[in-house]
Amino acid sequence: xxxxxxxxxxxxxxxxxxxxxxxxxxxxxxxxxxxxxxxxxxxxxxxxxxxxxxxxxxxxxxxxxxxxxxxxxxxxxxxxxxxxxxxxxxxxxxxxxxxxxxxxxxxxxxxxxxxxxxxxxxxxxxxxxxxxxxxxxxxxxxxxxxxxxxxxxxxxxxxxxxxxxxxxxxxxxxxxxxxxxxxxxxxxxxxxxxxxxxxxxxxxxxxxxxxxxxxxxxxxxxxxxxxxxxxxxxxxxxxxxxxxxxxxxxxxxxxxxxxxxxxxxxxxxxxxxxxxxxxxxxxxxxxxxxxxxxxxxxxxxxxxxxxxxxxxxxxxxxxxxxxxxxxxxxxxxxxxxxxxxxxxxxxxxxxxx
Amino acid sequence: xxxxxxxxxxxxxxxxxxxxxxxxxxxxxxxxxxxxxxxxxxxxxxxxxxxxxxxxxxxxxxxxxxxxxxxxxxxxxxxxxxxxxxxxxxxxxxxxxxxxxxxxxxxxxxxxxxxxxxxxxxxxxxxxxxxxxxxxxxxxxxxxxxxxxxxxxxxxxxxxxxxxxxxxx
Amino acid sequence: xxxxxxxxxxxxxxxxxxxxxxxxxxxxxxxxxxxxxxxxxxxxxxxxxxxxxxxxxxxxxxxxxxxxxxxxxxxxxxxxxxxxxxxxxxxxxxxxxxxxxxxxxxxxxxxxxxxxxxxxxxxxxxxxxxxxxxxxxxxxxxxxxxxxxxxxxxxxxxxxxxxxxxxxxxxx
Numbered sequence: 001x002x003x004x005x006x007x008x009x010x011x012x013x014x015x016x017x018x019x020x021x022x023x024x025x026x027x028x029x030x031x032x033x034x035x036x037x038x039x040x041x042x043x044x045x046x047x048x049x050x051x052x053x054x055x056x057x058x059x060x061x062x063x064x065x066x067x068x069x070x071x072x073x074x075x076x077x078x079x080x081x082x083x084x085x086x087x088x089x090x091x092x093x094x095x096x097x098x099x100x101x102x103x104x105x106x107x108x109x110x111x112x113x114x115x116x117x118x119x120x121x122x123x124x125x126x127x128x129x130x131x132x133x134x135x136x137x138x139x140x141x142x143x144x145x146x147x148x149x150x151x152x153x154x155x156x157x158x159x160x161x162x163x164x165x166x167x168x169x170x171x172x173x174x175x176x177x178x179x180x181x182x183x184x185x186x187x188x189x190x191x192x193x194x195x196x197x198x199x200x201x202x203x204x205x206x207x208x209x210x211x212x213x214x215x216x217x218x219x220x221x222x223x224x225x226x227x228x229x230x231x232x233x234x235x236x237x238x239x240x241x242x243x244x245x246x247x248x249x250x251x252x253x254x255x256x257x258x259x260x261x262x263x264x265x266x267x268x269x270x271x272x273x274x275x276x277x278x279x280x281x282x283x284x285x286x287x288x289x290x291x292x293x294x295x296x297x298x299x300x301x302x303x304x305x306x307x308x309x310x311x312x313x314x315x316x317x318x319x320x321x322x323x324x325x326x327x328x329x330x331x332x333x334x335x336x337x338x339x340x341x342x343x344x345x346x347x348x349x350x351x352x353x
Numbered sequence: 354x355x356x357x358x359x360x361x362x363x364x365x366x367x368x369x370x371x372x373x374x375x376x377x378x379x380x381x382x383x384x385x386x387x388x389x390x391x392x393x394x395x396x397x398x399x400x401x402x403x404x405x406x407x408x409x410x411x412x413x414x415x416x417x418x419x420x421x422x423x424x425x426x427x428x429x430x431x432x433x434x435x436x437x438x439x440x441x442x443x444x445x446x447x448x449x450x451x452x453x454x455x456x457x458x459x460x461x462x463x464x465x466x467x468x469x470x471x472x473x474x475x476x477x478x479x480x481x482x483x484x485x486x487x488x489x490x491x492x493x494x495x496x497x498x499x500x501x502x503x504x505x506x507x508x509x510x511x512x513x514x515x516x517x518x519x520x521x522x
Numbered sequence: 523x524x525x526x527x528x529x530x531x532x533x534x535x536x537x538x539x540x541x542x543x544x545x546x547x548x549x550x551x552x553x554x555x556x557x558x559x560x561x562x563x564x565x566x567x568x569x570x571x572x573x574x575x576x577x578x579x580x581x582x583x584x585x586x587x588x589x590x591x592x593x594x595x596x597x598x599x600x601x602x603x604x605x606x607x608x609x610x611x612x613x614x615x616x617x618x619x620x621x622x623x624x625x626x627x628x629x630x631x632x633x634x635x636x637x638x639x640x641x642x643x644x645x646x647x648x649x650x651x652x653x654x655x656x657x658x659x660x661x662x663x664x665x666x667x668x669x670x671x672x673x674x675x676x677x678x679x680x681x682x683x684x685x686x687x688x689x690x691x692x693x694x
Contacts, residue, residue: 038387042397077549117652121576128584132556135588139549139595147595154592158585178573178652312387313380 004107013094013113020093023303024247025055031247031307038311065236073233074140081137082234082241088133089248092126095119096255097184099265099292103281111265111292112181119180120168123256124161127211130249131157134213134220137242138230149229152318153220156210159325160217164207166333170200170340171260180256184264189271192263196343199336201261203329208253210325212246215310219318254302255295262298265291412477412490415468417513420458425513426487429463436482441472459485466512470496470505528568535561552591559583573652 029044029051036043044051069078096119099111116122131154138150171193175183187193194201210217221229231242258264270287277283316324372378398405418426429446447464449457456462473496479488499505538561541554559582566575648654659667 034391037391037395040390040393040396042395042399045399074547074549077553080553116572118572118576121573121580125576125579125584128580128588131588132591135591135595136549136553139591151592151595154588158588161585308384308387308391312383 005109008109009113012109012111016093016098016113017090020090020248020251021244023251023299024244025059027247027250027303028058028243029055030303031310034304034307035311038308059240062237062240067238068233068235070142070233072142074142077136077140078233079238081133081140081230082238082245083133084136085130085133085245086241086248088126088130089245089252092123092249092252093255095122095180096252096259097181097264098255098295100185100288101284102288103284110181111288115179115181117177117179120172120178120183120260123180123252124165124168127249127252128157128161130211130245133242133245134230137234138220141230141233143233145226145228146230146232149220149222149226149232152226153213153230156213156217156219156321156325159322160207160210160329163203163325163329163333164211166330167200167203167207167336168260170197170333170336173337173340173344180259180264184259184266187263187266189266190263190268192261192266194261194263197261197336197340199332200340201257203333203336204257204261206324206329208257209306209309210321212249212253212306214246214250214306216313216316217321218315219321222315224315250303250306251299254299254306257302258295258298264298265295267291267294407492409492411492412475412480414491414494414496415473415479415507415512416489416491416494417466417509418487418489419514419516422455422458423516424454424456424458425462426458426485427463427466428459428461428485428487429466430461430484432482432484433479433488436478437473438476438478439472439474441469441474442479443467443469463509466509468507468512470507471502524568528565531561531564531568535565548594548597549591552587552594555590556583556587559587570648570651573655 032054033043033051044054047053047057069075094113095116097110097112097115101108101110103109134153135150138146138153141147171183172178174193174196175186177183183193209215213220219229220226221231226232231239234242265288267290270291273290274280274283274287277286420426429444431444431446434440434442434444444463444466446461449460449462475490477490480490496505496507535558538554538558542551542558545551545554559578563575563578566572566578
């Protein structure tokens with residue numbers, strides 16, 4: 001029994017890793033496609049049908065490019081930078097519940113890689129490590145623009161992590177658990193957290209944009225001012241790793257947002273559907289499979305939103321970025337915590353009294 | 354001063370309202386505009402498969418025509434070179450030998466005929482000047498981009514209309 | 523299993539900690555310090571204190587060490603650091619004496635320590651879990667917890683005061 005579960009976990013982790021790589025690969029394609037559509041163009045359409053093989057072509061090109069390391073760069077750290085970025089990005093999808101339980105025979109399989117009771121903290125810790133890849137790479141390049149990009153990345157990530165954490169606390173007050181699985185289970189049907197936490201979600205969304213270095217917060221890698229920021233000196237697959245890590249981060253952040261605020265794998269009338277089947281096992285499995293599809297639909301919707309915003313909004317100025325983070329988002333997040341606490345107390349007063 | 358048009362606007366820095374300072378309505382408006390463009394018809398023309406609709410009087414790459422027997426019409430009179438405002442056309446004239454009647458229509462013909470496509474402005478004056486209806490600007494071909502400047506000087510090898518091998522017309 | 527894991531992480535911790543001190547490049551020191559925090563977090567997980575492990579990584583590796591690295595980036599850590607460092611005889615002797623004294627203190631402190639074994643009757647393996655930790659913090663240690671919060675508030679106010687724009691100062 002134990003070995004079955006162990007093998008299952010191994011396969012599941014590999015599958016999640018593969019899926020996140022696949023989604024990251026195709027994010028590059030959809031990024032270009034969406035950019036083109038918004039700008040009234042058609043985008044890549046030469047490689048394969050509708051240009052669907054474009055990511056493969058891009059990857060092949062990146063692999064065959066010259067691996068360039070600047071003469072005065074710190075070689076070890078220069079190579080370590082993209083590695084850390086990629087490692088950290090790939091680590092974070094471990095605790096996200098992509099679905100409920102599948103029941104096959106006598107065994108029930110949880111569709112979550114690791115169910116720890118500190119799921120959110122794990123993601124938070126891993127995400128906060130992501131900045132090291134950028135910092136080390138930017139510093140090791142021995143280039144002033146890269147250094148500026150690295151410094152921007154560091155200060156931006158630290159500033160927005162605070163607001164992000166504070167906006168999370170309100171969700172945790174509602175759920176009373178740090179486990180993402182428990183949080184997902186609480187939002188059955190249409191009982192999503194977004195209805196209780198609109199302000200918290202807005203803060204989290206803005207911080208997610210800042211944490212993943214996406215427009216309008218892509219100051220660490222702004223082409224116009226910093227000629228690429230921390231990855232100015234990078235070429236070949238090392239550059240590819242940085243870009244890849246960014247897209248995996250978008251995927252993970254989308255998954256976290258879907259889990260925390262949009263009910264993860266839950267969808268309206270799921271209980272009705274479950275009860276419509278005579279066989280409880282079959283009903284459970286059908287609901288679970290639809291739930292996984294719903295979860296991925298939510299994730300893709302968020303990824304689309306990320307890209308949509310990128311091709312709509314211009315970049316912030318750096319002082320505006322800092323002002324938004326420290327002067328607006330953090331006080332708002334604290335206010336949100338107070339409001340949530342008050343709301344919970346009122347609810348308990350009226351339901352118990 | 355009296356306004357010259359009624360389009361003059363007074364620009365004064367006003368205090369922003371709360372909704373303006375929040376920027377969120379403006380962001381939503383911007384997102385609305387971009388999503389509208391997302392579903393719009395695309396402006397792209399997939400070039401090699403589709404070509405842009407050309408005007409009926411489009412003037413493209415030159416061609417030196419042959420007559421109905423396949424002989425070159427050009428007599429190297431030089432009127433096209435005189436008419437050319439960009440001085441893109443040069444030629445040297447030669448006399449037709451015995452036995453070349455099937456190649457050249459008149460007794461005088463162009464031994465070389467060169468059009469410099471870098472100078473040419475595709476005005477079509479050569480076409481108008483030609484008394485023998487020998488040079489035309491085609492409506493379906495362009496002078497394509499090339500790597501070397503020499504390649505833009507089109508000689509007779511590239512200008513003369515190819516011989517029709519089959520007599521279907 | 524657990525024991526061999528413990529020895530693995532313990533040796534890794536010591537190795538990383540030594541590397542922090544002997545690395546010539548301060549950036550490498552910071553990276554090894556981060557690794558040290560990771561291995562310490564691994565120890566916390568071995569002790570079933572997952573919350574502490576996560577918080578250790580978030581706070582130390584995720585925030586404080588970023589600031590360390592941030593500051594290091596502004597300092598010129600080129601080759602001329604070696605030359606400017608004063609390495610006269612007096613400094614070496616003073617360093618040796620200070621290190622020896624510290625070592626003596628550590629030895630003296632650890633000499634009489636008896637390793638306490640948990641009483642199996644009262645031992646609760648779930649004591650490090652988030653729920654239990656929260657309950658203890660908000661009941662038994664309520665006053666110290668709130669005092670620490672006030673301390674943080676004071677330091678926050680201080681930071682705001684330092685960062686406040688002076689009258690007449692213009693940044694943008």
